[in-house]
Amino acid sequence: MQTMLSGKDVASHNTRSSCWVIIDAHVYDVTTYLEKHPGGSQILLQYAGKDATAVYQPVHPKGTLDRFLEQDQHLGPVDPTTYTPTTPTEGKSRDQDPQQQPQKTDIPRLLSLCLSLHDIERTAEKLLSKPAWIYYSSAADGLGALENNTVDWRKVVLRPRLMRNVRRIDTSRTVLGRRLRYPFFIAPAARAGLANEDGEQCLARGAARRGIGYCVSSVASFPHNDISRAYYNELKQSGVNSNYGALWFQLYIVNEKTVTLERIEAAKKGGYKALVITIDSPVIGKREEDERYRAETSAESLSSSFSSAQEPPLSPPEDATNDEGDGPLPLRGVHSSTFRWDDLKWIREAWQNLGPIALKGVQTAEDAVLAVEHGIDAIYLSNHGGRQCDDTPSSIHTLLEIRRFYPWIVKERKVDIFLDGSIRRGADVVKALCLGATAVALGRPFMYSVSMGDDGVLKAIQLLSDEIETTMRLIGATSIDQLNPAMVNTKRLELELVDKLDELRVRPHKQSKL
Numbered sequence: 001m002q003t004m005l006s007g008k009d010v011a012s013h014n015t016r017s018s019c020w021v022i023i024d025a026h027v028y029d030v031t032t033y034l035e036k037h038p039g040g041s042q043i044l045l046q047y048a049g050k051d052a053t054a055v056y057q058p059v060h061p062k063g064t065l066d067r068f069l070e071q072d073q074h075l076g077p078v079d080p081t082t083y084t085p086t087t088p089t090e091g092k093s094r095d096q097d098p099q100q101q102p103q104k105t106d107i108p109r110l111l112s113l114c115l116s117l118h119d120i121e122r123t124a125e126k127l128l129s130k131p132a133w134i135y136y137s138s139a140a141d142g143l144g145a146l147e148n149n150t151v152d153w154r155k156v157v158l159r160p161r162l163m164r165n166v167r168r169i170d171t172s173r174t175v176l177g178r179r180l181r182y183p184f185f186i187a188p189a190a191r192a193g194l195a196n197e198d199g200e201q202c203l204a205r206g207a208a209r210r211g212i213g214y215c216v217s218s219v220a221s222f223p224h225n226d227i228s229r230a231y232y233n234e235l236k237q238s239g240v241n242s243n244y245g246a247l248w249f250q251l252y253i254v255n256e257k258t259v260t261l262e263r264i265e266a267a268k269k270g271g272y273k274a275l276v277i278t279i280d281s282p283v284i285g286k287r288e289e290d291e292r293y294r295a296e297t298s299a300e301s302l303s304s305s306f307s308s309a310q311e312p313p314l315s316p317p318e319d320a321t322n323d324e325g326d327g328p329l330p331l332r333g334v335h336s337s338t339f340r341w342d343d344l345k346w347i348r349e350a351w352q353n354l355g356p357i358a359l360k361g362v363q364t365a366e367d368a369v370l371a372v373e374h375g376i377d378a379i380y381l382s383n384h385g386g387r388q389c390d391d392t393p394s395s396i397h398t399l400l401e402i403r404r405f406y407p408w409i410v411k412e413r414k415v416d417i418f419l420d421g422s423i424r425r426g427a428d429v430v431k432a433l434c435l436g437a438t439a440v441a442l443g444r445p446f447m448y449s450v451s452m453g454d455d456g457v458l459k460a461i462q463l464l465s466d467e468i469e470t471t472m473r474l475i476g477a478t479s480i481d482q483l484n485p486a487m488v489n490t491k492r493l494e495l496e497l498v499d500k501l502d503e504l505r506v507r508p509h510k511q512s513k514l
């Protein structure tokens with residue numbers, strides 16, 4: 001029989017050269033994992049020798065320990081009488097009166113009261129656990145990028161054309177080679193499992209039923225195979241027209257190439273029809289609300305973690321250097337801090353042309369043109385919902401920049417163009433399409449809708465598609481192709497565009513498929 005470790009044994013492994021943590025009453029040796037951890041090494045060192053269950057659980061999908069640690073790093077159970085376990089926070093009610101907190105049985109009533117995506121957000125705030133709400137709603141630093149996203153939609157004004165027959169309308173659109181019933185899709189967002197036990201499967205089923213697109217995050221709460229199975233099963237069982245809708249895979253490139261290749265394999269095996277590579281995340285942004293919550297939780301757990309009065313001091317993290325030894329590694333977690341344009345070559349090879357490739361997170365006209373030159377099929381303009389670099393432009397701002405400096409990208413429809421960031425109204429969608437977007441995506445609203453299960457997702461799709469149809473009719477368009485720049489006034493936002501681009505990049509375009 002395996003001997004149990006004691007809290008004291010664990011506590012003595014609290015340095016960078018030997019770092020153990022307790023999760024769910026089991027001990028893990030993460031010494032060699034420190035520099036690989038996408039959440040950064042510092043956070044692990046903070047819990048070196050201690051119980052990390054409370055902070056670990058809300059941010060990691062089930063199965064993470066098995067997938068990322070070798071068998072010999074699982075050291076076995078720890079005697080529960082020798083340390084004070086911290087309580088997992090997931091599902092813990094938020095700072096509100098439990099009597100006031102809605103129950104699952106209230107969901108049909110709550111949904112009937114949701115008349116807009118804003119209502120879905122307000123309802124979700126009541127239903128979600130505190131760490132889930134913070135994780136979904138937070139944004140970077142001083143929230144400037146988030147603010148840009150919100151206010152810029154209002155700076156574009158619609159110019160309705162009237163007295164046209166708008167009785168019948170067609171909202172469908174071809175996106176990445178697939179027909180979508182509506183010109184929007186579900187943006188990739190990590191960890192839908194924090195909102196509902198079915199997590200991403202709710203989103204997959206909703207997308208299949210309504211014929212929209214769903215781009216599944218690399219960092220989903222469920223294995224990618226389960227999510228695609230949910231999608232394709234729903235298509236079969238619900239008997240909907242399977243000519244509509246699509247399932248795509250969002251790829252974070254990580255520092256270890258093998259993990260990235262594994263993800264691409266998962267996309268291929270799962271029948272995902274396109275690869276959407278996120279390029280705006282060399283490191284994880286500084287999301288203060290998440291960090292504050294973690295600091296508060298860690299303050300609680302670090303003071304209550306051990307029954308032993310004598311706590312060994314933590315060794316301060318040493319100054320780690322990167323592979324080339326030319327400076328410290330990034331402080332926050334990383335996806336891949338070394339990912340460059342040249343890497344597209346091996347990614348494309350691994351993907352074996354099984355579908356189009358999009359680059360997500362383009363924020364300047366210069367990078368848009370580079371993407372086109374690299375033979376990318378779609379550019380996805382996004383500042384990651386304001387969660388990465390603060391004070392970055394909204395996607396509609398970037399679209400106008402591209403229109404000013406490289407109008408041929410939009411006019412010649414060289415690539416599909418997607419936009420996201422604080423799109424909450426049908427009118428926002430219509431504005432983006434008038435200016436040349438192929439489709440738009442929404443992140444948070446769909447995560448919030450998952451807190452109300454499958455019905456929540458269907459309701460979010462219905463609310464947005466209703467608004468799109470209504471706005472199209474009100475401005476005199478009966479199909480997406482009729483939406484054009486003359487239907488919007490962009491003057492206010494145009495005043496904010498740069499006068500010229502990075503001069504090195506202003507040169508005639510050439511297209512080179514890698």
Ligand code: HEM
Pocket residue numbers: 021023028030037038039040043044047052055056059060061064065068069190218219284294333
């Ligand atoms: C003990 C073993 C641990 C393993 C194997 C592990 C693994 C991972 C993995 C794989 C990710 C990236 C998500 C993904 O690609 O699926 C991640 C992210 C992260 N981890 Fe851990 N982790 C561990 C412990 C911890 C602990 C103790 C904390 C303390 C809070 C932590 C905090 C984070 C954070 C903050 C992120 C980034 C979340 C984001 O994307 O914003 N991890 N971890």
Ligand SMILES: Cc1cc2nc3c(=O)[nH]c(=O)nc-3n(C[C@H](O)[C@H](O)[C@H](O)COP(=O)(O)O)c2cc1C
Pocket residue numbers: 135136137187188189190217218219250278360382383384385386387420421422423441442443444445447
């Ligand atoms: C909780 C959350 C998790 C996210 N996870 C990912 C992710 O895993 N991959 C990615 O490319 N983008 C991710 N994003 C960014 C979204 O894809 C999208 O760009 C953003 O949410 C759009 O803004 P919106 O939430 O205002 O609609 C995430 C966003 C949120 C809110």
